[in-house]
Amino acid sequence: MGAVWPMPSSYQVGSIGVEIKRSDFMIKSNVTSSSVVNAAVERYQYLLEHEYYQSPYDYDENALKTSGYLYALDVNVQSAQDVLDLETDESYSLEIPIEGKAVINAATPFGAVRGLETFSQLVSANSGRKLVKNAPVKISDSPKFSHRGILLDTSRNFYHVDSILRTLDAMAYNKLNVLHWHIVDAFSWPVESKVHPELTEKGAYTSDMRYSYEEIKKIINYAKNRAIRVMPEFNMPGNTFIIGDAHPEIMSCLNKQPNWDKFATEPPSGQLNIADPRAVSFAFDIITEYSRLFVDLGFHLGGGSLNTDCWKEDPVVELYVRDHPGESIESLVKGWYEQTFGKVNEMGKITFAREETILNYNYTAKNTTIIEAWVDEESVSKVVERGYRAIASPWSRYYLDCGHGSWLSNFDGDSWCGSYKGWQQIYSYNPLSNITDVEKQKLVLGGEVALWSAQSDETSVDRNLWPRAAAFAEIMWSGSIDPDTNSTRDMGKVSQRLTDHRFRMVARGIMAEPLQPLWCIHHPEACMHPSAP
């Protein structure tokens, strides 16, 4: 089997090499009105001309035999409509003959993007030529899950635009399709606001560490051309300390020290004051402004990790609860959800939120709401049990920042989320494993790996994400079951393919880290634990 990552859902190869006729090889599409297709054709034409990747797997191999030439790649798209939504059809088929023209067929421009990526991975360099090693190739492919995302936190530390664009490139190499942009958090407010410019003035780390409207639009468009949605998160009402730099009047428990641990899971503490109508009005401003700037259908409100002690000691909350019989912090929280989730819907969007909203606070959201299940590996099943659609993002498997020690200056313990999540842990997790009812399984839209950035920024983002997010991507795209044998893929071979893919990513400028000694690529059977399953 070849080097395509993630493995296509259906994939047949032959045993003859076919050489790319480099002097005049052309990718051509049947449509001209799709800017997504046009950009993709241009991008992959460029890559085909400039990439010269030779896998370490056959680095020292002799010249491979080829029988004929490949002259062109035709990309046939049924509809030229460039609209990404939550259920975009990303399917495609690809045929590469032993001589002549290769063909991609896709229902949408975004399926064409996926097919082009697959084609590009089938091409490798050998003795001065470029070739497809195992022609004829016949692929029919579509993703197992519709939501295959990466959460990137740009508040704890900043990422300049180029590193986000590079991350989108890498996502496209792995057929991931959602950048869940956790753009603000307690630490900094790096996003321009036209409605509340004081947030950015006070809350961005430096004048250089800000995302302007123009930059955000550029990122969204760049992502769309790679069939990736950009969904923003404005988490409220918790973890919002930085808003207090501009608006202390709408905050509770602002930066309590040194015993911040009573009020927050990490410093600095601070939550929007749920009893203050000005705080709701502020939240409406945020939702209104940014649901216009971010064109995606999804708008993530977070809503989890609340600390009730923060509000218990707040005089405004205290007074409100005393003066309103029947009200409590819990009812105020529910009221907050009701209003803010409603505002998102009013803006024509679908609300995404964390599981605490419906599980801990027992809030009954609209059934269109999509819930991020992250607390444990049972969370997904709890969420779908209540009838909501779910995104699986259990920290025990998918939090890529864990296991890197503490970021507190004087504490030498580990991170709150324990040890490092190795690629094998990611690969062996099946988001559907606790759900037997097929109808409920359909409510699981996919998953997200997460990079929280207390100890990450643009200098380390490549290596924090890759190739572990690639392991995730294969589970999301085609799962861990080999359709030929109907059993779990051989892990020696998986790691061989992943190492190959990782080297290709490095050749494309993504500093993905190595998984094991290079020796293992030639001895996959020898790099196994004798007593592991």
Added chain:
Amino acid sequence: MGAVWPMPSSYQVGSIGVEIKRSDFMIKSNVTSSSVVNAAVERYQYLLEHEYYQSPYDYDENALKTSGYLYALDVNVQSAQDVLDLETDESYSLEIPIEGKAVINAATPFGAVRGLETFSQLVSANSGRKLVKNAPVKISDSPKFSHRGILLDTSRNFYHVDSILRTLDAMAYNKLNVLHWHIVDAFSWPVESKVHPELTEKGAYTSDMRYSYEEIKKIINYAKNRAIRVMPEFNMPGNTFIIGDAHPEIMSCLNKQPNWDKFATEPPSGQLNIADPRAVSFAFDIITEYSRLFVDLGFHLGGGSLNTDCWKEDPVVELYVRDHPGESIESLVKGWYEQTFGKVNEMGKITFAREETILNYNYTAKNTTIIEAWVDEESVSKVVERGYRAIASPWSRYYLDCGHGSWLSNFDGDSWCGSYKGWQQIYSYNPLSNITDVEKQKLVLGGEVALWSAQSDETSVDRNLWPRAAAFAEIMWSGSIDPDTNSTRDMGKVSQRLTDHRFRMVARGIMAEPLQPLWCIHHPEACMHPSAP
């Protein structure tokens, strides 16, 4: 206090800024015959002209006040002799007045190198100018430990020369002085051999993944210009599988599968056959060839992590022990040490070896032998108790590769050495802590952090080493005690300084990773664990 890292042993600052007169600022030395000084002056002159580093600590600050200009830096060296040995004098003093000329005084060229680094770190950018913020500055500085090293393993995965040179740059920015080059191991043999070229032909991963003699000489010279010794390690007789690709006849238990765990701590298994005279003769060849190529006074023979089961089942060993009454595997191992350590001494070198040689096998080495103590935090005291000089490298503190999951394809557990070693764990470890006798303390020459490369290569080396190796560097250079208060430094301020230093390293092209949210640099007191000591 300013941003110098590691903190000088004696450091006084004033409160007036002094601006570098950029148009004609010159670094000049009193000697011209030292190529080390000449190269350093040229390097820092270039850096001074081209570096424009502004600390995030005062990123948004207004223009700093300065009173006068600094016109020159004079570097006075007592001896122009360019010879690095195990006890090279690296001391220097530096005075920066509020107007006029700065002066470095040093006994050796290598002290001058250290002083120039300190000067360069005192210069920062501000509003288009370059200045020293807190003049007058008066520094008198020398290292606490003479051996301050990084072990780099280039066998599990390969590092091209440029990444090693970059690592030497970064070491110089942290006043580290030993690159312990673990150049070969079980997985690959990346070093050219003129005596046994078949080792490299069979054992290098690819023809591109080799160090030629010329490249090694270039690395050694580059290091020397930065006051860094390059000490090679040719670990024998264990962990030598790759020699078997060329010489299976001198090996025992070669790549036993799938139960490699009976014969080695990781695959592939293989040890030189200690009962075969051809193996000793081979080891002599290696020692002779490479002790000539590597000019350093130290030559590391490793010698630890042996597996006796490997030899128990070897027919040659079995026969030898049967035919030689009184002999055993243990006595053969001792004989191996006796011969190979002796060969190193014969070549005019000092043997470095791992603690197992003297502690587990009870071998009595010459007392010039220097022992690497790595097994636990008591190892250093055990080694000096026996009268040997010691290098502290406990895996529980100094192994920078740990906590990154397993590299075995089918195993989702953690690394053998447990969790990630955060910078706080490194900083809070004192190699002398278990040794009360002052004379015995003097036997501790210093320490080494280690980067074993099963999951590391040139794409991730910066971030695997830095800034954690910087935390180590300060402990090695001046320790964790603030001389002004005679108590442990305030960790909030240490992490503030280290963050500043890390950003300077990034500005110099070293992709050191962030330690905490940037927010903490302005709120160091707020980023503390309330219940930590």
